[in-house]
Amino acid sequence: MAEPFLIGENMTGGYGGADILHGCTLAVERGEIAVIVGPNGAGKSTAMKAVFGMLNLREGAVRFDGEDITRLSPQDRVVKGMGFVPQTHNIFTSMSVEENLEMGAFIRRDDFRDTMAQVYDLFPILKEKRNQPAGELSGGQRQQVAVGRALMTRPKVLMLDEPTAGVSPIVMDELFDRIIEIARTGISILMVEQNARQALEIADKGYVLVQGANRFTDTGKALMADPEVRRSFLGG
Amino acid sequence: MDILNAFVALLNFVVIPGATYGAQLALGALGVTLVYGILRFSNFAHGDTMAFGTAATILVTWGLTAAGITFGPLPTALLALPFGIAATIALLLGTDRLVYRFYRRVKAAPVIFVMVSMGVMFVMNGLNRFIIGVGDINFVDGERFLITAKGFRDATGLAEPLALRMTQVITLVTAAIAVALLFWFLNRTRTGKSMRAFSDNEDLALLSGINPDHVVRVTWMIVAALATTAGVLYGLDKSFKAFTYFQLLLPIFASAVVGGLGNPVGAIAGGFVIAFSEVTVTYAWKKVATYLLPESLAPEGLMQLMGTDYKFAVSFAILVVVLLIRPTGIFKGKSV
Amino acid sequence: GEVIPMGISIGYTGPLESMAPGMTAAAEMAFKEVSDSGLLLDGSTITTHKADTTCIDAAAATAAMERIVTSDKVRGIVGGMCSGETTATLQNVAMPNGVVMIAPSATSPALSTIEANDLFYRTSPSDARQGVVMAEVLQERGFKTVAVTYTNNDYGKGLADAFQAAFEAIGGKVTINAPHEDGKADYSAEVGALAAAGGDLLVLAGYVDQGGSGIIRGSLDSGAFDKFLFPDGMVGTPLETNFGTQIDGSFGTNPASEGEGRDKFMELAKAAGFDGNSAFAAESYDAAALMMLAMAKAKSSDPAVYKKEILNIANGEGEKIYPGELAKALEILNNGGTVDYEGATSVTFVNGRESAGSYRETEMKDGKLTVVKYR
Amino acid sequence: MSARLRPVLLFGAVALLYLATAYVYGWNLTLAIVNMGLIGAIMALGVNMQWGYAGLFNIGIMGFVALGGLAAVLVSIPPVPEAWAAGGMGILLGLLIGAATIAGAVLMWKKLPPGKLRGLVIVAFLIVGFWLYGRIFSPAVSAVEAVNPAGTGFLGGMGLPVLFAWPAGGLLAAGAAWIIGKTALGLRSDYLAIATLGISEIIIAILKNEDWLNRGVKNVIGIPRPWPVPYEVELQQDQGFLAWAADWGASAATASSIIVKLSYAGLFLAVLLLLITLVELSWRSPWGRMMRAIRDNEVSAAAMGKDVTRRHLQIFVLGSAVVGVAGAMMTTLDGQLTPGSYQPLRFTFLIWVMVIVGGSGNNWGSLLGGMLIWWLWIMVEPMGIWLMQMITAGMADGYWLKKHLIDSAAHMRMLTMGIILLLVLRFSPRGLLPEK
Amino acid sequence: MIVVENLHRHFGGFHAVDGASLTIETGSITGLIGPNGAGKTTLFNVIAGRLPPTSGRVTMAGEDISGLPPHVLFHKGLLRTFQIAHEFGSMTVRENLMMVPPGQSGETLWNTWFGRKRIAGEERALRAKADEVLEFLTISHLADQKASQISGGQKKLVELGRTMMVDAKIVFLDEVGAGVNRTLLNTIGDAILRLNRERGYTFCVIEHDMDFIARLCNPVIVMAEGKVLAQGTVDEVKNDERVIEAYLGTGLKNKVKDEAAHG
């Protein structure tokens, strides 16, 4: 198989102290969904940040669309077509919901009104609250704003760190639905999930990360079927 | 009873000076509030930035007048203003590159920025004294008055004078325009919004493709323009002295804070609150009362609520009271 | 000869920083005059050491003085500048170390009574005296009711109170006696109160390049007052450059004496390239000159020794000495003679330590400060 | 640099600075700087308690310093009997009435049933109260201030040993802080800052204008020295001392002032070490843990049962008290109270620089910052001159720029201070001794 | 027993809690579910004293506790966790736990100077207790890590751990599960059950994970638009049409599509 669309290969590094990642590799193909699961503190978020250039890697490389982007700054990666929703601090609290979405489209020069309409379609509550400062929203609503912001970028690859944390079941279903749809338009999705069973169900590929290293890698279905994985990481 | 005279007295000694001073503070406070709003620290060097901008403008003004260029009835300094602004932009961008950028990179706490700005303040302070000296400089020319005290008395036959200066009018108009522009810029334009986004959550701004260097650059440029304009207008109205500009910092901060830090409209409101509380609370009502009351009731004392000894105490007391009622300023400011 | 270190301690930074250059230049001019003459103590020369008193920060002033006294070992000091800081440095540094201090500009009445062991003199008079002079001037000019504002420090307050007492004693009326703070951005409130109180004229006991100018500006702009009485802190060239003809008819008083001394000093200053009229420059010159002449008379640069001669130089018998004549004086003293130092300000000490105070009355005419008379 | 070595090295470096100063300028100057540095360090300690421990942004330090200074006057200056006779009782009575009026109004506000009537009653009560206050207070003040205005014109103090003024200064500052805290501690960050700044300006305004209390801007001079500190003049007349000084080969003047300064230094150091010890002990115990929790996250600390308001008040009062003690010490050292000299730049912002450069949240940092910054504040003056000389060394005599530069040298103090401050913060952006 | 009577909490014109009435029985583990923005967190905030109610009443064992400040409620035995973790960032994880227990004698200044012995004893006990809790939460290795430097899920665990440091009467858990690994969440569920059975804690749990709710909670209260929509056992609630429509959804949609995509 040819080189994946986006790959963080053999990544090693951390926040300045001891290494958190130990030769961890994540990859996603064009139009596919890759899901990362693992215990708390395994380094999932760290790996995502590493792929996005928010962390200095001691070893390893990140390649995107055949190009080595290891040295690129996060904002350059955005320009290249990568979008990211961090796990925490993922909205502009003092700005209105609508402005949050506009900021998502910051690098876009074209008319983004229809994208915004789509986001409002997906999360109707946001439309209702579009003039309210995002910091005043409920936890789940904030999460919707965060995802909405990333969608506004129209990225080629979308990286989501626990997008469904705190989101109600109905919205979660919508969200997964939408993620599938997005993937089908050719956008790659790389996401971390603790709602692992639902996530792996729609995943083309799944990674189980433990202590900064790949423990299992397989298709989503296969991982779901693996009793060891189920017991230790998916809550039985 | 003489309502007209009483009214003119009030206008001349309370309303006009209060409004002018308020606008002067407001212009300064706009700069402070912008730095706070976008770069998230209280910039102690702002007073000295204003002084620098004014000094640069004065130097150019001298050059212009020496070359025989004036601005008709308006002060020549207004012609020189763009040059002063350019010089200040250069200074602030240089400062940012040399000083502040580093602390942004290491994500220093706001209080560190405050201390750093204090260091910058000291340096600029020395720089200003070096460039233009410590003396008092009067650089206003052109028509000073729109209405002179004597002219008014002669024309109306009233006992009370009324004076209105060119600089007062210019200051008020400029302040109004500046706040409108700034408000529009921050809330309506793409760059303005990206600046607010940057101030709200730097990391996320990065993830949205906002270029932090650009945001910072634009901020400093606006701040330079505001500071220089504020400084020049103040200097035209009063006079230029490096030390006074440093002292101006306190009321400017007070204005920005009561108004609500980070909010341009608040800066304007704050400026007027501070100015009017200084001017009105210690005002001696004797004159007004003498005009209004029948002769037999003419007051003996000054009819002052408080002596001017306590002018600052009173204006600060008002400030504290306002904050107790609205803990983040009149217009709900930020707090880091 | 030896190299004699001398100190100049004034506020180079702070609210009166703009007075510092003139005062320094004048004192250095005196030092240079003596060094160049080669007549002091067998051809000794003077080096100067400056200390920044900041005018307001007693602690910083003390430390700066401490430095020039204990490490540069100055034998005498021209300074301090402001009364508060002068008191502190005198008590904390000069006296413990036995160094002579001659203050050119500290004029607070409180300094008249301070216990100083013969180490402290001032070439300016106490403000108690100026108040009386001001009252007299007003009386002569026929002003009956005036408003008073003063800079809120020991100098301003002392002077304003002295004036009010003197003026009321001769039947005048003070409508208001209110302070203003220096270095503030705006004086509308003060002007408003002063205007409301009313009066034929405004007595402005402030500093010309501080709040004083702000008050004038505000008064003129609003039409509150257009006549002023300016005591010493206000009489300075900024009046001419900043207000000019707008304040024609206002008048001022400041410690200065008529005649030869002043004129000579003005010439010297001009030649040396600074403005002799700048406040307290003449007093600084005299302060410096007095110490050196006293050394010559005592034949020693030890403050403990020469301090006793200062009074004899200032109030002595013999030839009158004016600025520019220090060499002549040294010659006389070296030959065992006596002199009466008049200097730029007609120095004669009263109370054993301060200038008696002859005052100059000036008036603004056609935008210029012109001398009316001396009293 | 390891965490253990760093403080040792830094304190060593600062000590070296002082030693070098002593070498170049002599011990007299050095000790003078040490003394003020120690006082600065105590002030910084107080501020550090408020900021480093509780995140309270107090920029009204100047006010508490001044209150400490007032305490020195009130405690140590002998009373002025004539003034007391002239109006002392009137003033006391007036103040009492004023206080009672306010207290009464507050009480009524709380006790009376709400409504229009309540407002009217309170306003009427206030008017009557203040009218009465004015009637009694004003003439008494005039009478007191008329007593020998050039020399006294105030009530004087209690004539007690000035050492008592130190705790008294702390108490006075604590009292003020309590009132301020009760009203303003609901504010946050810069809003609290500007409120405290305002209140400190009010305190200074009172000290400047209430002549009956402390002679206002006419200053009080001649505050006696504390107990073990001798007077130079007396030492210089003491034969035993002269002989002893001669043994050491020092001049009487030098030796005497060194002795005086050493005595002060001893006193100050004792106070400083006592305070640091107390504060460190608390900081390293559950109390400190609780304070840090509150600083980190008030909402969560409150949910974990900590009374945030009360703790804020506690630390605000304590920190202010420490500043007040330092203020009293400073006035004692100066021997005079000059209200006009209280400037925010010097007494608030410089202290802040000490705290931040030293490292907020670290008591030893306060000491280090205090000693270093004060040294700089004094030494930048000669350094500025020296700098200008270096710059102009290569220029021809009489060249205009050289003259301009040399003439500006005296004004370069601020510039040098700024540059050094920036350099220190550049290489140690979290302060020299960061909180662990 | 906590009784909420006709509680309102408005933000400007918006009624986040709009006349909610509910009862949390002593000894129960009550689930609180509802769509995003239903007002669950706001309700918690009002009960726990973080926000004053606009109107209405909260009583705890008959005592009116509406509007009491959080620290007072804590001392009455009412604890809560935050939906968005509120850790003490500059303190270690262990300190985050050790600070919790009330009445520590070392919190009095006087004792920190003159009661060192007693403090040392107490501290040892606290430390042991904290380590035990950390052990239970599988984060012992983080004990000395600064709380600002742990992962998002770990922060939630610390949040929960704090409530385990004291003997609480009633604990409000706001989405402890969000972001927590499901295997670990099961263990936490066990712990909650154990605390409930063995120590008599009352719990009120907000959670979006229906499996978790189903395993622990009885009864379940459903909120929507600031009001109580439904109440009952898990099964009752799960099959309530209104609840399905407002909150649960059918969950079928994506499965259908999923099959279409892959099948």
Ligand SMILES: Nc1ncnc2c1ncn2[C@@H]1O[C@H](COP(=O)(O)OP(=O)(O)OP(=O)(O)O)[C@@H](O)[C@H]1O
């Ligand atoms: N400070 C505030 N100002 C204005 N509106 C607010 C504020 N806080 C909450 N709201 C609004 O109140 C509603 C209820 O919010 P709350 O946080 O209670 O929801 P929730 O039920 O906890 O939702 P979630 O499941 O997403 O956490 C939301 O619509 C939110 O936008």
Ligand SMILES: Nc1ncnc2c1ncn2[C@@H]1O[C@H](COP(=O)(O)OP(=O)(O)OP(=O)(O)O)[C@@H](O)[C@H]1O
């Ligand atoms: N800012 C930081 N500085 C230092 N260490 C950190 C920092 N953030 C996280 N860590 C450590 O790195 C490890 C991995 O954290 P990471 O956030 O990547 O975990 P995660 O797999 O995303 O966990 P979770 O599911 O809880 O979000 C953790 O052990 C944590 O303690």
Ligand SMILES: CC(C)C[C@H](N)C(=O)O
């Ligand atoms: C420089 C002077 C105007 C100082 C003033 N005479 C004083 O005593 O403070």
Ligand SMILES: [Mg+2]
């Ligand atoms: Mg994570």
Ligand SMILES: [Mg+2]
């Ligand atoms: Mg919630």
